[in-house]
Amino acid sequence: MMTKRLGLFSVIVLAVLIPVSCKSKAPVPAEKKAPGPSQTPAPAAELRNVTFLPYWVANAQFAGYYVAKEKGIYEKYGMDVEIIPYEPFYTTSQMIQRGTIDFAASWLLNAIEIKASGVDIVNIAQFSTRSSLMLLTKKSSGINTLQDMNGKKAGIWTGYELQPRALFKKYDLNVEIVPIGSTNNLFLRDGVPITNANWFDEFHSIINAGYNPDELNIFFFADLGLNFLEDGIYCLAEKRRQDPRLCEDFVAATAEGWRTVFDDPEKAIDIVVDYARKRNLPVNRAHQRWMLDRYRDLYYPEGKFSTVLAEKDYLFCAGVLKDSGQIAAIPAFTSFFVPVELKLAPRKDD
């Protein structure tokens, strides 16, 4: 059967697996190992084993991680990183059997829910500074403004209803949310007149299913006062405490991976396409190129990274969660965001 995305599975995975990973792995003494970015690559024997879980299948939205691994950047920072392939049908028990993860990527909203549910995770670097999520309508449907959505159906991914719901509430719109899977087919076949999409992914997929951009209306959540930040790197608070050096190295190496991606996108696309092919995922370069270009806009807007999570962005997101009853209390910001300093090694020719 066809199936692609079940968004919150990654959240479940993250929530359950991190504690296990900590227990099952011997912590690496930070003071002894962990060569800094400026040091020469550590011999293979001394590499620290690290596992990372992306929240979605292999494609260019995780290019920085794949490139850092394939180009030996993680190794240069003294790590042997295993990127756990995302599986849509992970169940809790299966994941426990699979092994451990040290770091995971997650959207802020999902991470706050996990934190509030009692799993003590921390955000160590917030890469995305703007929500890429949007609502789309076809101009042919006559829905050209937010108000036009009143009384209409919107296809929203299961598990991602919070942000649209908050939007509809904010603008006092009565929109029926139709939970959908991971495709936009219901929207493409006129089953629903409104759907959600990521700018870097589904928007382009819809363009490449034959709709021209000028035939669509775009409503960015970020522009409508619902800028829920997305990609951040998370680990257990315990790991952040015990091995700050590892956290620092992982963030720095990942940032260097992304920088390498933006310096040479075609090579990065080669690597991502290889990963996707290995997993038998449909993949084409045009789409991956679009995705990288958008990630450059989202991650690297002025040729530099910002890994800081602003407290107001956190409180806004958490506030919406609390108001909707998804969480009982807002975890303290200082307990949630425990950043590492981004020590990005300069380029060789810089």
Place this chain on the structure above:
Amino acid sequence: MPFFSRLMRPSRGLTFKFIVSIFASVAVVFASIVLYNYTLSKNTVEKNLRINAENLTKKAVAQIEKALIGFQKIPDNYSKIIESSDFSKETMLRILKQELISNPEIFGAALAFEPNVFGDGKKYFMAYDVRNLGAIQEKLLTDGAYEYFTMDWYQIPKMLDRPDWSEPYFDEGAGNIIMSTYSVPLYRTIDGKRRFVGILTADVSLNWLEEIVKAIKVYETGYGFVVSVNGTIVTHPIKEMMMNETIFSIAEAQGSKQLREIGRNMIRGRESFAELEYRNVRNGKLSWIAYAPITLNKWSIGVVFPVDELMADVNSLFKRIVLLGLGGLLFILVIVIAISSSITKPLRHLTRVSKRIAEGDFDAALPEIKTRDEMKELHDSFAYMQKKLAEYIVNLRETTSAREKIESELRIARDIQMGMIPHLFPPFPDLSEIDLFAILKPAKEVGGDLYDFFLLDDDQLCFAIGDVSGKGVPASLFMAVTRTLLRSVASRQGSPAAFIGALNKSLSINNDSCMFVTFFVGVLDLRTGELAYANAGHNPPVIIRKNGDVQDLVLDSSIPVGVFEDQSFSEFAVRLEEGDKLFLYTDGVTEAEDRSRNMYSVERLMALLAGHSPAPPEDLIRLVERDIAAYAGDTPQSDDITMMSIIYYGKNKAALTAGIRS
């Protein structure tokens, strides 16, 4: 056409122009024929292609739709069985398994229901039977681990309220084959209402589709492909394209707006059998594409026709014709060069000879012409011209020497003529009563104007001005005669009228050449200022009074000297006060012409004189001379210009000149 005019600029040789014109014309005619031929052949091939493409594409569509209908029938029929069954879970499972057992072409089938359809309060009930190693494996999913409500195969037919073919997908379990699922919504009438209760599916391998499309052979490199309703490439000769690319992502990678448009037409169920601009993905060559919709699942089949192969025959014919034509053109070029060279060779020779003739070598040998065409005529004309030219030059030499002799004699004549009239100024340095100045500017070498003045005795100044009809030597001779006669008559007779009368008599006798002269004579008494004068048809002289008044002398209308022998002439008198002036002139002054042939005029002269009344005679005459020169500009002088001016001082020369000169 700047290139053409530059190519054929006037400095180019005749041979060059000849060759270029003929060669270019022939090339244009040839190119037009070749192009016409090519277009015609191409259109014929294209027309055939359209028919061919339509047949081929529609045949494939018919095959595919036949197969699809075959597959659709199975779940369609089973859905009827289910809808009319007792709706127990056991029945459901049995029917599902039966669907697979009876239909080996179906790889897997699912039955999934809405929550609580069986009245047990359960949300999920889904059965999935699938072939596995020859057996049928039955799976029951009832715990929500598989959230089927949001799956396309369930949700789309439910929402659209009609059966639906899913987007194609890879099925790893089936050995990585491409499949599509046909879903039929199930309905049940409950409490008189038709309600949606679930979905029955059939998973079908698309291997058969690939086979049908693969069988489409178009020459060597043509091929067929199928896109889904989303534009996803379902079958394609390049495996990597399948499921990975959409026709739009290919268009994006190729940067081809046309291909994107073709894709949009395809997924919107349009058909076309001749569209260019599809780039063959296999070899990058521009191709034709034909496409037609598969209406049952809204997919579309495209067939790519390699243009270069289709056009191979036309192109090779075209190439051969072009080569032949180029050979022919080359041949024509050689012939044209040869002909034009043979034509222009004597011309070039003649050119060289004419240069030598121009340099004075009249004996230069002309080329020998053996033909009897225009070239021969030109040669003969040239020879005649050469002969005539030589004669003419001899003639010219003689004429020139004769003319030079005449000119020299004329120069002498002029010197003599000018010597006859007084030209030393002041003429009477010892006379304090008057001052006098005169000039004569002949229009040709020698002229017919004259002036003269002399003292009859100590107190009588005789002066005269005249203008002989005609110009040149005859006029000057007549003028000389007139002047000589005046001197002789003035020495004997007493009054101006008598002088003129005598003059007239003498000149009228034996005047066979019918010449005449206008003449004015005055006699001024230096003591009293009394002026006696007579006129024979001459312009009235001007009297300029000391107070600035300017007017013509009073005269009667008389006729010139030399016309009638017995003509009598009236005499007039006027008294000149001290400081008064006379200004005499011939019509050469007032009839001087400017560039537009307007005359200088009496009015302009009078105005000028009035404006400069105090000027002494020489200054006055030079002033008028300059004004005439300025008026005429570079217009040549057509008549003699003669002016004379006399001022009467009486006894007060010192006082009067001091007043003026200061």
